[in-house]
Amino acid sequence: MQVYTYNSPVNRHHPDKEMSQTWDTCFNYKTEKFLITKNKKVGVLFRLFQLGVIGYLIGWVFLWKKGYQETEEVIQSSVFTKVKGMALMNSTELCLQTWGPEDYATPSQVGGAFFVMTNCLETPNQKMGYCSESSNVPAGHCYHDEDCTKGEMVISGNGVKTGHCMNDTMTCEIHGWCPVEEIHEPIRNVLKQSENFTVYIKNFITFAKFNFSKSNVLDTTNNLYLKTCTYDQVHHPYCPIFRVGDLVRWTGHSFGEMAVKGGAVGVVIDWNCDLDKDSSMCKPEYSFTRLDALKDSTNTVAAGYNFRFVRYYRDTEGQTSRFLYKVYGIRFKVMVNGQAGKFSIVPTVVKIGSGLALMGAGVLFCDMILIYLTKKKSLYRMHKYGVFEEKMTP
Numbered sequence: 365m366q367v368y369t370y371n372s373p374v375n376r377h378h379p380d381k382e383m384s385q386t387w388d389t390c391f392n393y394k395t396e397k398f399l400i401t402k403n404k405k406v407g408v409l410f411r412l413f414q415l416g417v418i419g420y421l422i423g424w425v426f427l428w429k430k431g432y433q434e435t436e437e438v439i440q441s442s443v444f445t446k447v448k449g450m451a452l453m454n455s456t457e458l459c460l461q462t463w464g465p466e467d468y469a470t471p472s473q474v475g476g477a478f479f480v481m482t483n484c485l486e487t488p489n490q491k492m493g494y495c496s497e498s499s500n501v502p503a504g505h506c507y508h509d510e511d512c513t514k515g516e517m518v519i520s521g522n523g524v525k526t527g528h529c530m531n532d533t534m535t536c537e538i539h540g541w542c543p544v545e546e547i548h549e550p551i552r553n554v555l556k557q558s559e560n561f562t563v564y565i566k567n568f569i570t571f572a573k574f575n576f577s578k579s580n581v582l583d584t585t586n587n588l589y590l591k592t593c594t595y596d597q598v599h600h601p602y603c604p605i606f607r608v609g610d611l612v613r614w615t616g617h618s619f620g621e622m623a624v625k626g627g628a629v630g631v632v633i634d635w636n637c638d639l640d641k642d643s644s645m646c647k648p649e650y651s652f653t654r655l656d657a658l659k660d661s662t663n664t665v666a667a668g669y670n671f672r673f674v675r676y677y678r679d680t681e682g683q684t685s686r687f688l689y690k691v692y693g694i695r696f697k698v699m700v701n702g703q704a705g706k707f708s709i710v711p712t713v714v715k716i717g718s719g720l721a722l723m724g725a726g727v728l729f730c731d732m733i734l735i736y737l738t739k740k741k742s743l744y745r746m747h748k749y750g751v752f753e754e755k756m757t758p
Contacts, residue, residue, distance in 0.1 A: 399747055403738070406730050413726040421719040430638070431715040433705035439635065440570040441700040443476040449561030449608075476698045480608055482558045482623035483692035487545045491685045495542035497521055497535040504535045512536035545688055553623040559609035563696070564590075566604055567648065569635050571704040576639060580604050580648040601647055611696065614652040625668035626692035628656040635702030646704075655697065669695050 401407075425431040497504030503519040506512050506529040514527030523540020530537050538544075567580045582589060582602035593603035595610075612619040615629055630653045637646035657667040670692045677685050734744045 401734060406733055410726060410730045417719060417722045425715050430705050432707055432712040434708035434711055435703055435705040436571050436573040437703040439702040440572060442568045443698045444566040445478045446564040447478060447480055447561055477695060479693050479695050480558060480561060481691045481693040482555050482626060483550050483553050485550060485690040487688040489685050490541040490688055493542045494526060494537055494539055495544060496530040496533040497538045498544045498546060499533060499535055500547040506534060506536050550624055550692060559619050561608045563606045563608060564604055565606060565698060567633055567700060569702060574639055574704055574706055576704060578646055611652060615654045617654055622694060626670050626694055627654060628669055628695045630655045631696055631698045633700045637704040639704055639706040669693060
């Protein structure tokens with residue numbers, strides 16, 4: 365370490381002088397000293413580090429991540445759906461014979477989701493009266509009348525206990541809609557034509573920060589386009605008409621298997637828009653996944669989707685009856701995600717500044733190698749640091 369001293373000799377043991385020197389060090393100023401070292405290994409390492417930083421800044425930050433853009437990840441979106449198609453059942457013993465959209469799409473749309481019926485079980489001509497509780501209801505089993513407390517509701521059952529135990533079924537007599545529903549699992553899909561039903565999914569999105577709006581429907585004056593097209597990722601990316609069978613198939617599952625007990629399918633619409641390019645380059649990207657079952661799971665207890673609804677009738681005598689339907693189907697949930705980016709000088713300057721800071725880290729790294737790891741580290745340290753003390757005038 366080179367030390368340039370121009371001070372007159374002082375008494376090192378004088379307390380006042382020592383305190384004065386200690387106080388003076390608080391106001392020292394360090395300035396950079398440039399030293400050229402002909403060490404090719406460290407020089408090559410430093411150039412490689414610089415090239416790495418430049419490659420990271422240009423390739424990853426600016427080209428891949430578009431760090432020169434201001435982004436918005438809050439997307440304002442609205443979704444409308446409409447299901448079309450007709451189905452004719454081969455059997456007249458189960459449910460209705462002919463099904464239209466008003467029958468199998470119940471309800472038609474709820475919060476960006478819609479339901480398509482694929483299977484049905486019917487309990488016809490139920491009337492208010494007295495009958496035996498279903499043997500499939502554990503809380504309705506009995507051995508004596510004492511097991512059927514009068515006025516007590518049957519848990520997960522179909523009515524109110526009357527206080528009598530029916531010996532033929534060993535279940536409690538109830539007051540409710542009779543005959544009660546016989547619970548059993550469906551074994552086949554009775555609405556086979558549901559695979560060819562079509563779904564119209566209309567989506568509007570807005571990025572408020574950039575005052576940009578777009579729709580997944582092709583902007584055309586051809587009124588026949590929506591009546592003749594079907595979505596295709598390559599040829600018709602702006603056609604919002606989808607086949608139900610295709611929506612299920614794109615999840616990696618079989619429609620015939622899912623249609624028996626129903627299921628849930630997620631339709632994800634991603635909008636990743638580079639607003640520095642033409643607006644026509646901002647296209648929706650669709651992905652599909654099954655939501656009611658874990659992937660590669662053998663547990664199918666919770667899989668499927670079903671619910672019940674009724675239709676009431678009144679005969680000529682004024683007596684009310686109803687048809688109870690337990691319907692299975694596929695619930696489609698439409699989810700919209702997206703982000704948009706546009707050039708802005710502020711993030712550009714910030715990213716360049718961070719790149720220059722990394723360059724400084726490379727200098728510090730190479731200095732540490734020279735001073736602490738090389739064979740001539742003492743020599744490098746001696747030439748690297750120096751102290752210049754100005755002579756104080758009395």
